[in-house]
Amino acid sequence: MRKFHIKSILLGIGIGIILTSFVGIIYSAGMDNKITKEEIIEKAKEHGMIFPEEVITEGAN
Structure with a gap:
């Protein structure tokens, strides 16, 4: 058999x-x-993302 050359x-x-x-x-x-x-925000909200402003607003009410 022929030798394989490392360069090849x-x-x-x-x-x-x-x-x-x-x-x-x-x-x-x-x-x-x-x-x-x-569209990114809409998809993220479908997966449960919330904005910090929403949490602060809900906590104040």
Whole structure:
């Protein structure tokens, strides 16, 4: 069998990392999902988030 050269192995790993990063960049560029601050707050309230002002107001009443 032929010996593997460490340079060839490292070159193959490097090329694989570069190709994988390009594919990842292209894939994530297609997912341009813009979400507004109001939508984030709405989702957070569904999961039980409260603002400190709400707690202070409820405690004063």
